[in-house]
Amino acid sequence: MRTYAELPGLMTVMTGDEKHGPSATSTLDVLWVLYDQVLRVSPDRLDDPGRDRFLLSKGHGPAAYYAVLAAKGFIPESWLAGFGSAGSRLGYHPDRNLVPGVEIASGSLGHGLPIGVGLAHGLIARGLVTPRVFVLVGDAELDEGSNNEAIVYAGAVGLPNLVVIAVDNRSSSYGWGPGGIEAHFSVSGWSAARVPGRDHAALSSALSASGSGPQLVVASVEGKS
Amino acid sequence: MSDMRTVFAETASALLDEDPLAAVVLAEISADLFAKAAARHPERVLNVGIREQLMVSVGGGLALAGLRPIVHTYAPFLVERAFEQVKLDLAHQGARAVLVSIGASYDAASSGRTHQAPEDVALMDTVPGFSVVVPGHPDEVPELLRSAVGALDSRSTYVRLSSEANRSALPVRPGLQVVRSGREAVVVAVGPMLSPVLDAVGDLDVTVAYTTSVRPFDGEGLRALASSPESAVVLVEPYLAGTSAFAVSSALARRAHRLLSLGVGRSELRRYGTPSYHAALHGLDATGIRRSVLSFLDMERAS
Numbered sequence: 001m002r003t004y005a006e007l008p009g010l011m012t013v014m015t016g017d018e019k020h021g022p023s024a025t026s027t028l029d030v031l032w033v034l035y036d037q038v039l040r041v042s043p044d045r046l047d048d049p050g051r052d053r054f055l056l057s058k059g060h061g062p063a064a065y066y067a068v069l070a071a072k073g074f075i076p077e078s079w080l081a082g083f084g085s086a087g088s089r090l091g092y093h094p095d096r097n098l099v100p101g102v103e104i105a106s107g108s109l110g111h112g113l114p115i116g117v118g119l120a121h122g123l124i125a126r127g128l129v130t131p132r133v134f135v136l137v138g139d140a141e142l143d144e145g146s147n148n149e150a151i152v153y154a155g156a157v158g159l160p161n162l163v164v165i166a167v168d169n170r171s172s173s174y175g176w177g178p179g180g181i182e183a184h185f186s187v188s189g190w191s192a193a194r195v196p197g198r199d200h201a202a203l204s205s206a207l208s209a210s211g212s213g214p215q216l217v218v219a220s221v222e223g224k225s
Numbered sequence: 226m227s228d229m230r231t232v233f234a235e236t237a238s239a240l241l242d243e244d245p246l247a248a249v250v251l252a253e254i255s256a257d258l259f260a261k262a263a264a265r266h267p268e269r270v271l272n273v274g275i276r277e278q279l280m281v282s283v284g285g286g287l288a289l290a291g292l293r294p295i296v297h298t299y300a301p302f303l304v305e306r307a308f309e310q311v312k313l314d315l316a317h318q319g320a321r322a323v324l325v326s327i328g329a330s331y332d333a334a335s336s337g338r339t340h341q342a343p344e345d346v347a348l349m350d351t352v353p354g355f356s357v358v359v360p361g362h363p364d365e366v367p368e369l370l371r372s373a374v375g376a377l378d379s380r381s382t383y384v385r386l387s388s389e390a391n392r393s394a395l396p397v398r399p400g401l402q403v404v405r406s407g408r409e410a411v412v413v414a415v416g417p418m419l420s421p422v423l424d425a426v427g428d429l430d431v432t433v434a435y436t437t438s439v440r441p442f443d444g445e446g447l448r449a450l451a452s453s454p455e456s457a458v459v460l461v462e463p464y465l466a467g468t469s470a471f472a473v474s475s476a477l478a479r480r481a482h483r484l485l486s487l488g489v490g491r492s493e494l495r496r497y498g499t500p501s502y503h504a505a506l507h508g509l510d511a512t513g514i515r516r517s518v519l520s521f522l523d524m525e526r527a528s
Contacts, residue, residue: 053289095317096319104289108313111309114282114310115282115286115289115318116286117283118282118285118286118288119289121283121290123290124268126246128290145278146278149276153279
């Protein structure tokens with residue numbers, strides 16, 4: 001198993017025409033903390049119904065995601081070279097049908113959270129009360145109205161196994177006004193916290209907390225520009 | 226007699242009782258019909274409010290959790306409003322669901338364009354992995370729905386319900402079934418178009434074949450039937466005209482043939498009224514179908 005310090009090296013293997021460098025690194029620490037300390041997942045239980053589900057909704061700039069999946073043994077490191085090329089399973093947006101451990105195919109924004117709502121419902125309906133559903137979104141991704149449908153509904157029905165991590169690099173053109181993203185969720189009944197997005201201890205603590213309803217963790221990172 | 230929508234709700238409710246993995250996702254529409262089922266199975270009957278994008282995405286999420294979701298609302302809101310969710314959150318994920326619509330092309334003639342979706346089958350036809358079934362009678366709905374849910378291990382299905390129905394039900398078969406035989410042409414009647422087709426061609430020397438299964442299209446069955454001198458085929462579909470034309474063309478690609486595609490026209494009528502009035506405006510009543518068939522077969526003299 002690789003360490004956090006080795007992730008940049010894995011990312012540099014992924015040469016190619018990746019255009020979303022800043023948004024890729026914005027998620028690096030969140031992804032590492034999730035896979036290193038929070039998620040109950042491993043390469044030998046890919047189909048275990050009781051595993052946690054991590055949904056990378058913001059599919060853009062997935063280099064950090066692939067690096068973490070390689071570091072944790074979900075995919076061979078040899079896959080990293082050739083990222084985005086014709087023979088590669090690793091595209092500029094990840095596909096669950098091509099990459100072990102990837103729970104959704106993403107790319108078009110605003111799909112992960114609504115799918116996560118259904119997944120959280122489905123786990124409960126199957127009596128699987130332990131696994132949790134984590135959805136990573138970007139702050140600008142929340143522009144998409146489909147998220148609003150999910151936020152209001154999930155808050156109203158109180159899904160306790162749903163966690164949204166919003167990586168906030170202030171890239172939404174119009175922002176979220178006073179109170180930020182968290183106000184937008186908490187008014188719908190979510191618990192909400194904001195932590196420094198590079199602080200592993202703070203991320204781990206916030207992401208490991210359980211609650212009676214859906215939870216939002218906003219991870220602040222430096223702006224894109 | 227119950228209408229298709231009522232029979233659908235009864236059948237889906239029974240499936241919820243029988244199958245612990247069956248689930249129903251709604252966006253207010255028909256929620257009243259599922260009230261009893263929701264009381265029995267609150268974790269598997271989900272009404273997400275007036276949120277059609279979420280409704281389809283939740284269906285995808287349920288499927289990823291291992292459930293067998295039935296997702297239901299009015300046709301334009303199910304297929305058109307949430308189309309990217311159908312494309313990505315179901316098909317692209319490899320998550321399967323049964324989508325059940327009501328409203329069809331102009332069941333809601335008096336409600337206007339917003340509630341009409343004659344394009345639905347053409348759109349669903351672009352989504353890989355979807356079967357499309359169009360019942361012609363309420364009594365055909367239970368078996369078609371049960372088959373669709375039973376096939377979820379391999380395929381998703383779009384089930385298109387309508388308030389329009391044939392006078393009587395036929396046995397549910399996977400492909401074309403011959404209702405009457407003739408020599409001049411094969412007339413394929415889809416779903417509720419069978420009764421008007423039979424009324425239109427009653428005295429003509431044509432085969433009438435009925436189908437509730439539109440995708441996959443029964444090309445082999447059509448090849449076996451289209452044996453008239455010119456392999457003349459008339460396709461009568463209760464949605465956008467020509468929706469299945471490519472399937473007929475593909476089935477008959479290796480032989481010279483002629484095809485007339487009847488269905489709902491592309492122009493917006495901006496008329497209210499009744500479904501039968503709209504059928505007449507689109508040439509889909511018996512009179513209009515007869516006029517088109519006679520012209521196509523150069524049989525005006527027979528009229």
